[in-house]
Amino acid sequence: MFPLNSVLFPGMTVPLRVFEDRYRALVHHLLRIEDPADRLFGSVGIREGYEVGDHGAQSLYRCGVRLQLTECERHDDGTFSIEAVAHDRINLEHLDPRDAYPVGHVDLVSDDDVDASPELVERARATLVAYAAALAQLRPTDLGSAPGDPYWLSWVLAAAAPLPMPDRQMLLECTDTAERLGRGIDLLRGELRAMNVIPSLPASEVGRTRWSPN
Structure with a gap:
């Protein structure tokens, strides 16, 4: 999971600068996945708090999006510039921050009605x-x-x-x-x-x- 101080929607492409250790570890994990289509991670909006710092995100929204890592540039200082495209919505049931990077337990969300006149x-x-x-x-x-x-x-x-x-x-x-x-x-x-x-x-x-x- 990669919580952000913004709300993303399906179809959006978002650029991110990755410099915190936990999110650098997340990028390293994604890059080890052989099939680029499977390089997926989740993001939810931060209701209270900040994107950075050990105690940054104090409260998270539950509904967010699942993204696919599509572009990645590694910098000499160990940071990354990445791009990801949001595919579908998720509902965050539980966030476990104890691993090298935050791990979310999520369910996919779909529309009840996709028709319109x-x-x-x-x-x-x-x-x-x-x-x-x-x-x-x-x-x-x-x-x-x-x-x-x-x-x-x-x-x-x-x-x-x-x-x-x-x-x-x-x-x-x-x-x-x-x-x-x-x-x-x-x-x-x-x-x-x-x-x-x-x-x-x-x-x-x-x-x-x-x-x-x-």
Whole structure:
């Protein structure tokens, strides 16, 4: 497990700088796995505390994501620069910190309903396109193309919405694709209205990461 001070969504690609001994040990373990497809680890958001230090994470959210290590660069000082892509959601039942790196006992989480009406999907795609265009006027930004699949589209909207961590966690825990799409539409439309009044740079997670359904 690699707890972070952020909430990740399925499809997101995240860069990480690994310097703590316990997470360096985790990377070494992953690199020893022969098949790259099996280089998997989990991450949950830190509800209270910090990413670093022996007593950093005081409280963790239970719902997180399972990631695959896709890129790794080893530095002379023993640290790593890695990239990982989030595949699916997990529910953390128990975290055992006694090993060389934290080990989580998790269950996979799936959506109860992955369907959404064509009208809702089209509204979501149009909203994402409008938001990407408005954001591009403020800084170079690539949100990628809007997927047609409702499930993956819901995660793109969730990742694009500039939200505080508890609200992002709420979207991550939502198990209804249509509900997630509706919330994402409302959030991005609200941000578009705010940007029209006071141009600003929203604190979007997607601005610092890439998105991929692979």
